[in-house]
Amino acid sequence: MFADLPIDEFRPAIRDWIRENFPAGLRGCRAPTNGHEPPVGPPGEFVLWKQRCADAGLGTPMWPVEFGGAGLDQAKADILAEELLEAGAFNPIAGLGAMMLGPTLLEFGTEEQKRIHLPPIARGDLMWCQGFSEPGAGSDLAALRMRCEDKGDHFLLNGQKVWTSYAHHSDWCFAIARTSTEKKQGGITFLLVDMKSPGLDVRPIQLINGISHFCETFFNDVKVPKENLVGEVNNGWTVAKRLLQHERTSLSSLRRANAKTYDLVSIAQRYCEKAPDGTLADKDLRQRLADHLLSEHAYALTLERRAAEEEAGLNPTTPVSTMKNLGSKVGLQLGELAVEILGNRSMGWEGDGYTSEELELTSLWLHSKCYSIYGGTYEIQNNITAQRELGLPKS
Amino acid sequence: MFADLPIDEFRPAIRDWIRENFPAGLRGCRAPTNGHEPPVGPPGEFVLWKQRCADAGLGTPMWPVEFGGAGLDQAKADILAEELLEAGAFNPIAGLGAMMLGPTLLEFGTEEQKRIHLPPIARGDLMWCQGFSEPGAGSDLAALRMRCEDKGDHFLLNGQKVWTSYAHHSDWCFAIARTSTEKKQGGITFLLVDMKSPGLDVRPIQLINGISHFCETFFNDVKVPKENLVGEVNNGWTVAKRLLQHERTSLSSLRRANAKTYDLVSIAQRYCEKAPDGTLADKDLRQRLADHLLSEHAYALTLERRAAEEEAGLNPTTPVSTMKNLGSKVGLQLGELAVEILGNRSMGWEGDGYTSEELELTSLWLHSKCYSIYGGTYEIQNNITAQRELGLPKS
Amino acid sequence: MTDRAFVPNEEQAMLRESALGWVRENAPISDLRKLRTDNLETGFDPDLFAEMAEMGWTGILVPEDHGGFGFGHASMGLVAEQMGRNLVASPLIGSAVAATDALALFGTEEQKAEWLPRLLSGEIHAAIALEETIAHNPAGVALTACREGDGWILEGHKQPVFDFGKAGLVIVVARTSGAPGDAEGVTLFLCPGDAGGISARRLTQVDSRGAWALAFDGCALGAGSILGEVDKGLPALETVLDRARAVLAAEMIGSTTQAFETTIEYLKTRVQFDQPIGSFQALQHRAAELLSEIELARSAVWAALAAIDAGDDDVPQLTSLAKALAGKAFRRAAQEMVQLHGGIGMTDEHDSGLYLKRAHVTDMTFGSVAFHRDRYARLAGI
């Protein structure tokens, strides 16, 4: 229905739909940035909202209706995102399945794979994790060594993955493994792995902010049915690279959503001493906070500009790799400034000596350090920008 | 005489000598940072001061007395520099001969070369320039192509040098040229060239601040007598590298002398609006000015620390390449802040719409851009620090 | 999403292409070098400006009912951006943006009829006499205008005044009451360029543009010279300045882009250590970071221009954002242009120095990075 509306009727229609369907109790709740986090808001309301979005296909708005989407184009999907933001609402269907695997399967998957895997993702019923990084293959992903042997009716996986986000809460995993050692990138195969497979062992890794959502994942003679091969054997690097593009895009918009949620201006106004003219008394902090606000604002405008360019059918001027780094810089700045504003109130780890806001911001600061590491490090993105976008020669 | 004094008697003795010999009219004059600039202060006084220093060997204090020096050790030379600064005086014998060629000849030159060339340098009578860089060989100095052929009783030079500072005012040039194309670094020879040689043509290059002290120097069948070879044929790279070390050291201390002369605090106090509490009203500028003062102060302390370490016979903790970059950073910062402080008064190029101080500071800002280029670029110094000092592997 | 006009419409795209083509063909950067020696009375090449007028650029912001095109500031920004590429010297921003907007927004019908057609045709150009002290500070104006009979007498100094030479009209910001720093008491005057009682001294500027120091000594203006309301000129001035700032920022983006592209090209061709220097990773990363800074500024500039044309409330925020980020990006791009070109970048013969000097002057014009960061912070409530 929404897909067929002319674009000028779409905005009021979607606004009405949100007003009618978005549970009031969820207003202003921070959106879960992936599907693995505990539900937010009053009990039941999150589940209700998820169901309603799923029924309308609006959790994965650009997917075809037959696979659980709403069949919207980019322009309408952008309007949807804006109206959600406007209404203090959010997309409840998050996670790697919706953001990364789905679009990739739509391009590379078989009809059967799409039919089986996409609808549960679109409904938020099944959660996916990403089995890419290995202990010796971080930035140099193609150096991966997990063995994948063709055993006739199935593949056999042996090896170890690391930094598998939420592996311990996931139903499925999309993974890349080595089917040939002859070529580095040309010996990689892309597979869908059921996390309940025998021989698969998951151990959470604790991060510097005390939270564990990354895991080490061990594969010990894990069998994967042949129908779970995406693309062709030894051609998985092509699939994985496309998936990583989706990752960069979604990470840079997520960062923005995050930055919108933590309002440093309001925190500074509540915590910091004021000068008689109402400005912050600490001019040193104020200057740096202002610099951050400038970056954050211009970053948000750059996202808008890219969307407008895409809408107009143009190639976006600003490369995705640049967006990823800008997003992580803004996020890192936000973390640093948050703890600096809190000053002596930013040293807390846990316990009731600090407010939950203070503890959350301190934890955010520590967590923000991963923005420039995961989803392709800051350094890798700069290489991509320089070589692929600016055309500078490889050394 | 000064060389034989015990160190505790040296300081008062040198202080007395300065008081007796330094012409009052020169007090507070900016030291000429090389020997090519026009004399400073009242007529005759600069020449007098130069003569007195030369007679005492104090222009090249660490050189042996027989070659025109004073035979001082590092500790005493440092004390001399401090006392000059303290008295508002300066070393009048500057230039590439005193700072770079002299120490190099003392190590690599023949007795005859030292006897002929060092005394006129020590007296400030003859000026030297450096013929190293070529149009295709900037940071990659060893890529130089100027041909040097052995013609039996002389060498024959053909080719072009660039960035030859003050070539148009120099009497001699130390240069490197290619005697063999078999090895890149191992085919280079170090020569002393009389600037009056036939076939030698000098063209000044105008810089972005309108001043020309760099030149292009063209060599067209220039003959160089065999006795002007320093070191051995094809071994000139070793000599040149040592000379460049002397260059880095002297550049980083010159930078300091420069920074001492332009007092941004006083300029800011004269030009900028004040807040009621006496601090600068523009807090944004104030913060950055403070940051600069911190760097400048710590850089000066680092020079002191290196001197103390050398005095104690230790290897300096901070590498020369690091010092060069720190010095150029402080100098660049100073230039940027100077024009920012002057604001609308910093746009002048010439003429009487601006004071001479304003024009000088604007010119300094533009000139400062070369700090991170000449004497080995910022990038080259970072490579040296990373690979030679920190032991990081070459790519 | 309000339509931020991030993507030019067909008309604008055509305007941009024609401006870019004209700049490349007819206004090479060597023209700027010529200005340094030619010492023209105007400080810019009047023939070049006549061509701009002929192409209609002086009418982009003139309302249609006064014979102009009323295209808006995004269009003007597209033209300014192309001019910025080659550092083209012209009075376009002072005359066809600031003065034209001032008249169009705050002029009486009589004033508009008197001045707009002449500005539109390029018969005259206008200048803005605002700056007095070392730092941009619109409320800080000290030059006084006192009533005498029906008219006014102006006394005081202005420096720098860009493009004053042979200007037909000067918009003078004066104090009619209160003390320097007061928001009240600022008034805008329309002053003929050849009015008596003004002595002008030509300044020689680092960016080779024409700038003057003016001394007003008994400069008498008639009753009709008031633009807008007496004593209430500051908000009008800020509105006009924001428009000029946004278009100047667009010009700066053009200069920045050209400096960046020239540098990237050099990185691809200059060989050291047997490799193009652009293959060195440290330089690659600096190029990537510079690009990201330029992209942020670009977004801010087009958002500001679009907000002006849409009449949005957040013009002051967006303009300060744009001017601050363009100032940072231009300075950094010019600095890297010099540094990455090495020795040759330090020579007058190379264009790097021209961009560096222009970066400094444009940053100082209509408020520096520091000024606009502070203004943005105030508007953000901190």
Added chain:
Amino acid sequence: MTDRAFVPNEEQAMLRESALGWVRENAPISDLRKLRTDNLETGFDPDLFAEMAEMGWTGILVPEDHGGFGFGHASMGLVAEQMGRNLVASPLIGSAVAATDALALFGTEEQKAEWLPRLLSGEIHAAIALEETIAHNPAGVALTACREGDGWILEGHKQPVFDFGKAGLVIVVARTSGAPGDAEGVTLFLCPGDAGGISARRLTQVDSRGAWALAFDGCALGAGSILGEVDKGLPALETVLDRARAVLAAEMIGSTTQAFETTIEYLKTRVQFDQPIGSFQALQHRAAELLSEIELARSAVWAALAAIDAGDDDVPQLTSLAKALAGKAFRRAAQEMVQLHGGIGMTDEHDSGLYLKRAHVTDMTFGSVAFHRDRYARLAGI
């Protein structure tokens, strides 16, 4: 040149070597991890502190006539630097520097005789109760001390108070007159750790050190508890703080150096794209730039310590220089440690996070980079 003690003398070199050896042998960074789980009443390992006392470190600043060594602050800095390498938790700076200096400089003979020998022997340790608000601001103290009979009653809050657990002595900064912000009216009190009327809440801190929030509610102290002069305590406090700041900055330099060295070692061994990542030029340049920042901070720290020992006038400038630059360098080194270790640097298992958290807490302690930049600027007259 005043002798800035940039080069340790023989005695100091021995002290440094022995401290470094002890830290490497007996105080590995795993001790800090143990503190997180052991939840000791002290917040530090008392056995480790006893060893430090045995080695004489608690007596480095105790004057010789009270049984100490009177070695000076450069020596204490050398010890602190080695402790910093492994992020060793101990009350050394609060107790053996701040409290010891406060007593030695401003205590009566009676007070010195009562407390110094016990601090020297390690029988007790002392804490400083200064901070109340979110930002370091010595004149901002609001906790009140009112006369009652011969003695004083303290009312108010302090947070964070480091190493309060089982402290024998707490130096409390209180307001005896005036309002928060006034320079006059600040007084230092010697308060036994077990004094009545204090309720303490243990805080769990990111850097795993022991810190407490104290509520003073009718805490009664005797007449002899005044340290120095009533109402005139601020200059004394600043003198004591500058000493603690300089030694803390030395500790920070040790931590920074270790973070840097660990990172450089990793760059040499970690292979990606078939090369050690340390061969990538972009990382090499960041390493070189980080080194230059560390070297600046190092020079400032040793100059500050030497100036304290020489009784020079420029101690406040040099201390603010040292603390600001050490704060910047430590933060940047820790940030790069996480970033350049990649994923592993984000894990709790790796030490990067411990350095990052400590960098933050030490920067906030006794004044942050921003505080000291402002103080330095004021002293420089801008």
